[in-house]
Amino acid sequence: MSSREDILGRVRAGLQRNAGNAAVGREVMAAALSSRSQGPKPAMDTAPQALLERFRVKSEAQSSTVDIVVAEAEVPTAIARYLTAMKLPKAAVAQPALAALDWAGAGLAVELRGARDADLVGITGCFCAVAETGTLMMCSSPATPAAVSLLPETHIAVVHASRILPYMEDAWNLARAELGSLPRAVNFISGPSRTGDIEQTIVLGAHGPYRVHLVIVED
Amino acid sequence: MEIKSMRFKANAAGSLANVVLQGNLKNAKGKFVTKRAEALKDLDDFEGTRDAAVAIRNKVIDNLDLWLERFEQKAQETGATVMWAKDGAEVCRLVTEIARKHGVTKVTKSKSMLSEEAGLNQALEAAGIQPVETDLGEYILQVDNNEPPSHIIAPAVHKSLDDVADLFHKVHGTPRKTEIPALTREAREVLRGHFLSAEMGLSGGNFLVAETGSVALVTNEGNGRMVTTMPKVHVVITGIEKVIPTLEDLSTLMRLLPRSATGQSISNYFSILTGVKKPEEHDGPEHLYFVLVDSGRADVVGGDFHAMLRCIRCGACMNHCPVYQTIGGHAYGWVYPGPMGSVLTPLYAGMENSIDLPHAATLCNQCGVVCPVGIPLPDLLRRLREKQTERGLRPLKERIGLRLWAWVAQRPKLYALGASLGARYLKWLAGDADRIRLLSTAPEWSLGRDFPAPQGKTFRELYAARQKINKEAA
Numbered sequence: 001m002s003s004r005e006d007i008l009g010r011v012r013a014g015l016q017r018n019a020g021n022a023a024v025g026r027e028v029m030a031a032a033l034s035s036r037s038q039g040p041k042p043a044m045d046t047a048p049q050a051l052l053e054r055f056r057v058k059s060e061a062q063s064s065t066v067d068i069v070v071a072e073a074e075v076p077t078a079i080a081r082y083l084t085a086m087k088l089p090k091a092a093v094a095q096p097a098l099a100a101l102d103w104a105g106a107g108l109a110v111e112l113r114g115a116r117d118a119d120l121v122g123i124t125g126c127f128c129a130v131a132e133t134g135t136l137m138m139c140s141s142p143a144t145p146a147a148v149s150l151l152p153e154t155h156i157a158v159v160h161a162s163r164i165l166p167y168m169e170d171a172w173n174l175a176r177a178e179l180g181s182l183p184r185a186v187n188f189i190s191g192p193s194r195t196g197d198i199e200q201t202i203v204l205g206a207h208g209p210y211r212v213h214l215v216i217v218e219d
Numbered sequence: 220m221e222i223k224s225m226r227f228k229a230n231a232a233g234s235l236a237n238v239v240l241q242g243n244l245k246n247a248k249g250k251f252v253t254k255r256a257e258a259l260k261d262l263d264d265f266e267g268t269r270d271a272a273v274a275i276r277n278k279v280i281d282n283l284d285l286w287l288e289r290f291e292q293k294a295q296e297t298g299a300t301v302m303w304a305k306d307g308a309e310v311c312r313l314v315t316e317i318a319r320k321h322g323v324t325k326v327t328k329s330k331s332m333l334s335e336e337a338g339l340n341q342a343l344e345a346a347g348i349q350p351v352e353t354d355l356g357e358y359i360l361q362v363d364n365n366e367p368p369s370h371i372i373a374p375a376v377h378k379s380l381d382d383v384a385d386l387f388h389k390v391h392g393t394p395r396k397t398e399i400p401a402l403t404r405e406a407r408e409v410l411r412g413h414f415l416s417a418e419m420g421l422s423g424g425n426f427l428v429a430e431t432g433s434v435a436l437v438t439n440e441g442n443g444r445m446v447t448t449m450p451k452v453h454v455v456i457t458g459i460e461k462v463i464p465t466l467e468d469l470s471t472l473m474r475l476l477p478r479s480a481t482g483q484s485i486s487n488y489f490s491i492l493t494g495v496k497k498p499e500e501h502d503g504p505e506h507l508y509f510v511l512v513d514s515g516r517a518d519v520v521g522g523d524f525h526a527m528l529r530c531i532r533c534g535a536c537m538n539h540c541p542v543y544q545t546i547g548g549h550a551y552g553w554v555y556p557g558p559m560g561s562v563l564t565p566l567y568a569g570m571e572n573s574i575d576l577p578h579a580a581t582l583c584n585q586c587g588v589v590c591p592v593g594i595p596l597p598d599l600l601r602r603l604r605e606k607q608t609e610r611g612l613r614p615l616k617e618r619i620g621l622r623l624w625a626w627v628a629q630r631p632k633l634y635a636l637g638a639s640l641g642a643r644y645l646k647w648l649a650g651d652a653d654r655i656r657l658l659s660t661a662p663e664w665s666l667g668r669d670f671p672a673p674q675g676k677t678f679r680e681l682y683a684a685r686q687k688i689n690k691e692a693a
Contacts (some may be wrong), residue, residue, distance in 0.1 A: 002303070003303040003304060003305045003309060003513075004303040005303060006305060006513075007511075007513045008284050008287065008288070010520070011283050011284045011459070012286070012518040013285050013519045014518065014519075014521030014525075015281070015282070016521065022285070025281075025282035025285045028278065028281075029282060029286065029289060030284055032278055032465065033429070033430055033465060034464045034468075034524065037467065038467045038470070039267075039271035039272070039275075039467075040267040040471075041474075042261060042264075043263055058484075061477050077645070106244070109510035112500055113500025113501065117415055127594065133484050135485055140500065141439070142497070145500065145501035146502050146503065147448055147449070147501070147502045150444050160358065168473070169466075169470050172470070181431070182431050182433060182493040184492065184493060184497070184500065184593060185447075185491075185493075186491040187444065187488060187489075187490050188485070188488065188490070190318040190486070190487050190488075191487055192486050193440055193441035193488070194487055195355045195356075195403060195440045196353070196439075197354070197355040197374070197440075198359075198375070198380055199249040199379065200245070200246075200247055200373065200376070200382050201399050203399055203403045204402075205403070205404070206403060206407065206439065206442070206446065207414070207444075208440070208444065208445075
C-alpha cells in the first residue's frame with residue numbers, strides 16, 4: 001500500500017467514513033468553497049481619504065516611510081529626492097511594469113529587470129494595498145518580478161491611493177476579478193524585514209530590505 | 220530528533236539550576252505576553268475572530284480526508300508534485316531523492332518544525348547534501364553544534380546576546396561583536412551567499428489553501444521569501460492537518476496568528492505561493508514539491524485528542540505557561556515544548572516515551588485562555604493522564620499507593636484514624652516550627668518547598684468538638 005493510501009485510510013478510519021457521511025462532508029466542503037464566508041473584521045472608516053490616512057499611519061507603525069504625490073509623473077522626482085536625503089545611490093533596479101515613468105528625467109539610472117544581489121535600491125509597484133494593517137500586496141509576473149522587493153537593501157514601492165483597500169479579503173476579490181487565478185507568488189509586505197531572534201530585540205534588515213519607502217500617488 | 224522527554228525531571232532540575240538560562244528566560248518572559256496583549260487591542264472582536272478560527276479549523280479536520288484530496292488535486296493543477304510521508308524516515312528519504320534528482324548540493328531552509336521532528340538535517344548531511352538553516356534563531360543553533368530549538372517561534376530564546384557574540388566570534392572567525400544589529404548583519408552577510416548558491420529551498424507551511432492549491436508562509440526576516448524565490452527547486456514539508464478552505468479563511472487566521480505569536484498585527488512577510496515559475500518570469504522555482512507528513516497525525520483524527528489538530532503553532536501557550544517560563548523549552552526533551560508540546564509529544568513520539576509531560580503543568584488554563592483556536596489544553600493534559608493510568612504506564616509505587624489510598628478512603632473509620640495519626644505524626648516531626656523543611660517519608664514533596672505543619676488535630680476532630688460545644692450550649 002502506498003503511503004498516501006495508508007495515511008488517508010487511517011484518517012478515514014478515524015472519521016468512521018462511510019458513503020453517507022462522505023456525501024455530507026462533500027456538501028460542507030462545496031459550501032465552504034463557494035460561500036467564501038468572511039470572519040469578523042475590525043471596524044474601519046472606508047472613505048477614500050480615511051483609507052489613505054489609515055494606510056499611512058499603519059505603514060509608519062511598521063517602520064516604513066511615506067511620501068504622498070498628486071500625480072504619477074511626479075514619482076521619479078519624489079524617489080530621487082528620497083535617495084538624495086538618504087545619501088543612497090541614484091541607481092536602482094525597477095520592475096519592468098514601471099517602464100513608462102521618466103526615470104532619466106529625474107536623474108536616476110534605472111534598469112528595468114529582475115533583481116541581482118548587487119542591486120542596492122529596488123523600485124516596485126504593488127497590486128494593491130491593505131489599509132487594515134498597512135500592507136502592500138505584491139503579485140509576481142514577468143513585469144513584476146518578486147526579488148526586486150527582496151534582495152536590495154532599500155525597497156521603494158509606488159502605491160496608487162485608489163488601490164488602497166480596507167481589508168485583505170477585498171484584495172483577494174480584486175485578484176480574482178483582475179487576475180483570475182493567483183500568480184506564482186503573492187507577497188504581502190508590511191515594512192522592512194526584521195528579526196527578534198536575539199533577546200527578543202527587534203532589528204530591522206534581517207535578510208530582506210533595511211528600509212521600505214512608500215510613494216503614494218493620490219489619483 | 221532524538222526523544223529525551225523521559226529525562227524531563229532531570230532536565231527540568233538542570234534548567235532550574237542553570238543561572239545563565241534562568242536569566243535569559245526571565246528576560247524573555249514578559250516580552251511575549253505584553254506584546255500579545257497590546258496587539259489584541261486593535262482587533263475589535265477577539266472572541267468572535269477566535270470562534271471563526273475554531274470553525275475554520277474544525278471544518279477541515281472533521282473531514283480531513285476530503286480536504287486533503289481536494290488540496291492535492293488543486294496543487295497538482297498548478298504544476299506542483301504532491302508526495303506523502305508516513306514518518307520522519309520517509310520525509311528524509313523523499314527529500315533526499317528530490318535533491319539527488321535535481322543535482323542539489325546545498326539546501327537553504329526556512330524554519331520547519333517538521334524537519335526537526337524528522338531529523339532531516341542529519342539525513343541530508345549523511346547523503347552529502349549541505350543543509351543551511353537561514354532563520355536567524357535556527358542558524359544560531361545550527362552553528363552551535365546543531366543544538367535543538369527551545370521555542371517554536373523563537374528557537375534561540377534561551378540564548379543571551381553574550382552567548383551569540385561568543386558563538387559568532389568562534390564560528391565566523393570575526394572580531395567579537397556586542398551589538399545585536401551588528402550580529403544580525405554578520406549573519407545576513409554569511410547567509411546571503413548561501414541563498415544565492417543553493418539549488419534547493421526547503422520551507423514548512425503555515426497553511427495549505429484548498430481553494431487554490433497554495434502554501435502560505437508567515438515570516439519576518441525575509442528568509443522564507445529567499446528560499447522560495449531564489450533556488451530552482453522548492454520543497455514544502457508540512458503536516459497533513461494544515462489545510463484550510465479559502466483565502467478568506469487565511470485572512471481570518473492571519474488576524475490571530477501573528478498577534479498570538481509575536482504580538483504583531485501582521486507579520487512582515489506573508490507569502491502565498493502557487494505553482495511554479497513560468498518560462499518568461501525572472502524569478503521563482505521551476506519545481507515545487509509538497510511533502511504531506513503524517514508522523515502520528517492521522518491516528519489523532521477522530522479520537523480523544525482531535526481538537527489538538529486545530530493547532531496553528533503560534534507558541535502563545537508556552538509564552539504564557541508558568542512551567543515553560545521557569546524551565547525553558549529544552550527540558551521537554553523533543554521538538555515541541557510547553558503545553559502544546561506536552562500534548563503533542565506523547566501523541567507523536569509515544570506516551571511511554573514522555574511519561575512526565577502531561578504532568579508538567581499546573582492546569583492553570585492560561586494556555587487555554589490564550590489559545591487562538593480554543594484548544595482545551597488542560598482537558599487534553601488531564602485526558603493523557605487518564606490514558607497513562609488506563610494503560611498501566613504510571614510507576615508501580617504510584618499505582619500501589621493510589622490503590623491503597625482508594626481502599627482506605629472507602630472505609631471512613633479507617634480513614635479518620637489514618638488522618639488523625641498522620642496529622643499528629645507531622646506535628647511531631649515539625650516540633651516547634653510551623654513547617655517541615657525535609658519530609659523524609661516523601662522527600663520529593665519538600666525538595667523545592669517546605670511542607671506546612673498541621674496543627675495536630677484533623678478537620679473531623681475539630682468539627683466533632685464544635686458540634687459537641689454547640690449541643691451543650693443548646
